[in-house]
Amino acid sequence: MELFLNILLLIAATITANIIYALFSQIPLAFYQIALGFLLSWLPQFNNFTLNPELFFLLIIAPLMFNEGQNTSYLSLRKNMKSIFSLAIVLAILTIVIVGWFLNWVWSALPLALAFCLAAIITPTDAVAVSSITANFEVPPKVMETLETESLFNDASGLVALNLALAAFSTGKFSVISSSENFLVVFVGGVVVGLILGIVLVVVQTFFQRHLFDAAAITLPFNVMAPFLVYLVAEECHLSGILAVVAAGIVHGIYKKRLRLTSTTNQVVLTTTWDILSSLLNGFVFVLLGVTLPRNMIDLAQASSLHFSVLLWSAVALYIIMILLRFVWAWGRMVKLPAANATERWRNSWVLSLSGVHGTITLAMAFSLPLVVRQHLLPFRTDLIFVAETVIVLSLLVPTFLLPHLLDRQKDAFTIHEFNRVLTQMVDYAINKLRSNDHQNSVALNHVITLLNTQRGHHEHANLRKVAHLFQRTQSLEVAIINDYALNNQVSRENARRYNFKQLANLRRVIANPWLRFKLWWRVIRLIFSKKRKIVWAQRQQQQQPPNADYTQDAQRMENWGYHAVMKYLRRIRTKANRSEIHVVRQYYELRHHRIQQSVTEDENERELLIEAFQYEYYFVQHAVQTERMSPELVSALNEKISTDQFVYMTSDD
Known part of the structure; x- marks a missing residue:
């Protein structure tokens, strides 16, 4: 030992x-x-x-x-x-x-x-x-x-x-x-x-x-x-x-x-x-x-x-x-x-x-x-x-x-500012090409554009502690809203419990700080098990309950209730001081909302559009090499960024 x-x-x-x-x-x-x-x-x-x-x-x-x-x-x-x-x-x-x-x-x-x-x-x-x-x-x-x-x-x-x-x-x-x-x-x-x-x-x-x-x-x-x-x-x-x-x-x-x-x-x-x-x-x-x-x-x-x-x-x-x-x-x-x-x-x-x-x-x-x-x-x-x-x-x-x-001191082949500048141009080029192709599925196109925008360099640095506190408040709000609907028998209580815990687990993976993760977990668990704990553990009450509906249908409904409540809350508290933190939290909920709501067909359309966008990005880098003076290291970093994002998305099973 x-x-x-x-x-x-x-x-x-x-x-x-x-x-x-x-x-x-x-x-x-x-x-x-x-x-x-x-x-x-x-x-x-x-x-x-x-x-x-x-x-x-x-x-x-x-x-x-x-x-x-x-x-x-x-x-x-x-x-x-x-x-x-x-x-x-x-x-x-x-x-x-x-x-x-x-x-x-x-x-x-x-x-x-x-x-x-x-x-x-x-x-x-x-x-x-x-x-x-x-x-x-x-x-x-x-x-x-x-x-x-x-x-x-x-x-x-x-x-x-x-x-x-x-x-x-x-x-x-x-x-x-x-x-x-x-x-x-x-x-x-x-x-x-x-x-x-x-x-x-x-x-x-x-x-x-x-x-x-x-x-x-x-x-x-x-x-x-x-x-x-x-x-x-x-x-x-x-x-x-x-x-x-x-x-x-x-x-x-x-x-x-x-x-x-x-x-x-x-x-x-x-x-x-x-x-x-x-x-x-x-x-x-x-x-x-x-x-x-x-x-x-x-x-x-x-x-x-x-x-x-x-x-x-x-x-x-x-x-x-x-x-x-x-x-x-x-x-x-x-x-x-x-x-x-x-x-x-x-x-x-x-x-x-x-x-x-x-x-x-x-x-x-x-x-x-x-x-x-x-x-x-x-x-x-x-x-x-x-x-x-x-x-x-x-x-x-x-x-x-x-x-x-x-020996001479090692010089960076490119600066972070230069990388972010070219990266922004590359993303703008891919988005403009997608829009110019007149795609019929506007929902999938808008989501792909949202995903592409996440590739941009981070010009504003969000305070991670403030982001974590915002997540605590939005998750508590979402749990409270869903519990209210479950009390009114608008969704299955078992499905409400399952959905709350699943979203809590997903959110804890987003927050890197172990102490903040624990505080988030403890705060939400207390909310779930407090005065409304019967939502979690009550089996068959005397009042009439809806049948145990399909979880996917209930999840989509609960996602809509929680998403709209959170978006309304974020719009209300948004100020110049917390703009960066609000952006991070809002982006998380927007991506999650789309993933839960989209159909299989929409998912296939989105995948095709995203593959097309990656091809545009590769073309932009190749063309930029011929027209601009870009270091081989910068070109390699851009190509690695595209290939990594493509690999992460194609192997994602969320």
């Missing part, structure tokens, strides 16, 4: 960091996550908090690496294969060797095998952490692509090297030939197992995709379970589980791209699920870093202030060595980077070296160090974890201060 509560607090801190970052994006997200983890570290339950390393790799690292593989372009991998081999294998091994020997030289008490363990831990880079640090800067696309593909495979290099170093420490023996053979078997074997299992899982998902109309409920669990299954199988075969999930992820990414148009609903669900899951897991790791780092620092400082300072300076020295190695590697053209001249090559080489940010894998590998080796406690374990954590923090801090001097 305590472990569950701790994990719940870590997740809550991750979500809180995301909220703060959404409001103040000037500081990289990782720092908010670390800061909130630091605050959690002072809670009593985190004094001796530990997480099983095997579970950490299985539950956090495996899905993260699988998702990175899914989002990696196969063509990009083929094109950058030489750079991947150079950075993720050759440079990674060279860094481990040089850093390990240096660490053993400056820290003679540390066994050579453990020095190599630490070197293997701090070598892997983290593309997600890089993206967080460079979010507001213009990183050359080729450099960013190289960093992302490197991080997929140097993780495995670090993990294999760590296992070899731990084996050497536990046995006291080390063979270059044997270790090299073992490295190749584990590395290549992990890739092969991942490809095979990835293909098998894809075949199963494809089968369900093609034979079931709605396969999302099957393919989504399959896709989410894939990294755990692949990782466990590869580890059972004593191969690289990380490389296996990366390979399986790449196979799934190819499958996803090929089915992009044949399974739209599935792709939307899968993409959204993985975006949320990966964001949560990455944030979880950095919050965990914030939780563990202060405690390690306090423990080490209490043991010996001299030892603490030595560890701190050792971490700084190791970080500088890795930065210089990456710079020399890039400057010496061991990796292909865009460079029109020497100045650009110098800049891109420094960007590549400084962007070697360490994060998720490094922390996971540090936690994976065993507590006991050969029936003895692993010496210097806390020291090694502290050095690894310090390197992570340095790799986040240094680029944050130095990259702004090397």
